[in-house]
Amino acid sequence: MTICNHCAKRFGAVIKRRMLDTDIQEIYFECPRCATVFSVAKNNKEIRKLDAKMQKVKDTLLKDKENPELMEDMQTMMRKHKSMMDKLNGKEPDNG
Numbered sequence: 001m002t003i004c005n006h007c008a009k010r011f012g013a014v015i016k017r018r019m020l021d022t023d024i025q026e027i028y029f030e031c032p033r034c035a036t037v038f039s040v041a042k043n044n045k046e047i048r049k050l051d052a053k054m055q056k057v058k059d060t061l062l063k064d065k066e067n068p069e070l071m072e073d074m075q076t077m078m079r080k081h082k083s084m085m086d087k088l089n090g091k092e093p094d095n096g
């Protein structure tokens with residue numbers, strides 16, 4: 001449940017996606033009463049490409065759980081994904 005900080009309506013957020021330009025996509029939801037837009041995150045073409053790749057590896061891992069090489073690939077991609085998201089969304093990379 002989310003509370004709109006504009007009109008104080010409580011609502012279940014429905015996540016939507018929209019293109020901000022030809023590269024950047026915004027993930028957001030909006031208040032059903034006053035239509036205030038709450039931005040969740042942004043991604044770009046490179047991140048979406050990596051997303052698709054990760055999804056494929058995830059599907060493979062579901063069928064082939066004992067595949068350390070693929071597990072390692074997945075972890076590398078997840079790290080890359082996070083650092084690209086952090087960079088695009090203006091977050092400091094954490095040192096963990």
Ligand SMILES: [Zn+2]
Pocket residue numbers: 004005006007008009031032033034035036
């Ligand atoms: Zn509202």
